[in-house]
Amino acid sequence: xxxxxxxxxxxxxxxxxxxxxxxxxxxxxxxxxxxxxxxxxxxxxxxxxxxxxxxxxxxxxxxxxxxxxxxxxxxxxxxxxxxxxxxxxxxxxxxxxxxxxxxxxxxxxxxxx
Amino acid sequence: xxxxxxxxxxxxxxxxxxxxxxxxxxxxxxxxxxxxxxxxxxxxxxxxxxxxxxxxxxxxxxxxxxxxxxxxxxxxxxxxxxxxxxxxxxxxxxxxxxxxxxxxxxxxxxx
Numbered sequence: 001x002x003x004x005x006x007x008x009x010x011x012x013x014x015x016x017x018x019x020x021x022x023x024x025x026x027x028x029x030x031x032x033x034x035x036x037x038x039x040x041x042x043x044x045x046x047x048x049x050x051x052x053x054x055x056x057x058x059x060x061x062x063x064x065x066x067x068x069x070x071x072x073x074x075x076x077x078x079x080x081x082x083x084x085x086x087x088x089x090x091x092x093x094x095x096x097x098x099x100x101x102x103x104x105x106x107x108x109x110x111x112x113x
Numbered sequence: 114x115x116x117x118x119x120x121x122x123x124x125x126x127x128x129x130x131x132x133x134x135x136x137x138x139x140x141x142x143x144x145x146x147x148x149x150x151x152x153x154x155x156x157x158x159x160x161x162x163x164x165x166x167x168x169x170x171x172x173x174x175x176x177x178x179x180x181x182x183x184x185x186x187x188x189x190x191x192x193x194x195x196x197x198x199x200x201x202x203x204x205x206x207x208x209x210x211x212x213x214x215x216x217x218x219x220x221x222x223x224x
Contacts, residue, residue, distance in 0.1 A: 042217065056211055058211070102156075102203075107155055
C-alpha cells in the first residue's frame with residue numbers, strides 16, 4: 001500500500017458526460033501528479049500540482065482540468081468525454097516538487113461508452 | 114516525444130535466469146528511475162540513479178546509466194515468477210519538474 005488513495009476505483013459513463021476523479025496523497029507529500037494510461041498511448045503525464053499551485057503541465061487536453069485543495073487532496077475533472085478517454089487514471093504523490101520518487105495510487109479505471 | 118523507450122517490449126525467461134531491459138531517452142536528465150507495474154495496478158518505485166552515478170544496486174536489481182549514450186539498463190538477477198510485471202523507466206528533467214515514462218517492458222518469468 002503506497003498510502004495514496006484514489007476514488008472511485010471504477011467509473012462507467014457515457015460520451016459527452018463529465019466526471020471527477022479524486023486523489024489523496026500520502027501524508028506529508030506536497031506534490032500530486034496525474035497520469036493517463038491507455039493501451040495505445042502508454043503512461044502519459046497530465047499535470048502536476050505542488051502545495052496547491054500548478055507546477056508542470058504535460059499532455060493534458062483542454063477538456064480536462066485539475067486542482068489541488070488546501071488539504072492537499074486533488075481532483076481531476078474530465079468533461080465532454082469521448083470514447084478515447086477510456087483509460088486508467090493514476091495519481092501519484094511525492095514529498096517535494098523536485099525529482100524524488102513518486103508513490104502511485106491504485107488508479108481509477110474510466111470506461112466511456 | 115521526450116519519452117524514453119524500453120527495449121525489448123516483451124521478454125520471457127525461465128525462473129532463475131537474469132533479465133535485462135534497456136531504456137533510451139532524449140533529454141538531459143537530473144535522474145532516472147525504474148518502476149514496476151503489476152497488471153492493472155499502480156506503479157511501484159524500484160530504484161533511482163542520479164545523472165552523476167554510473168551504477169547502482171538494490172537487492173537483486175542492478176541499474177546502470179550512460180549519460181553519453183542517453184541510456185540505462187535494469188538487470189534483475191535470479192528471476193522469480195513473482196517478478197512478472199511491466200517495468201518502466203522514468204526520466205526526470207534537470208529542472209526536476211517533468212517526469213517522462215518510457216513505453217515499458219513486459220517481463221514474464223516462467224516457473
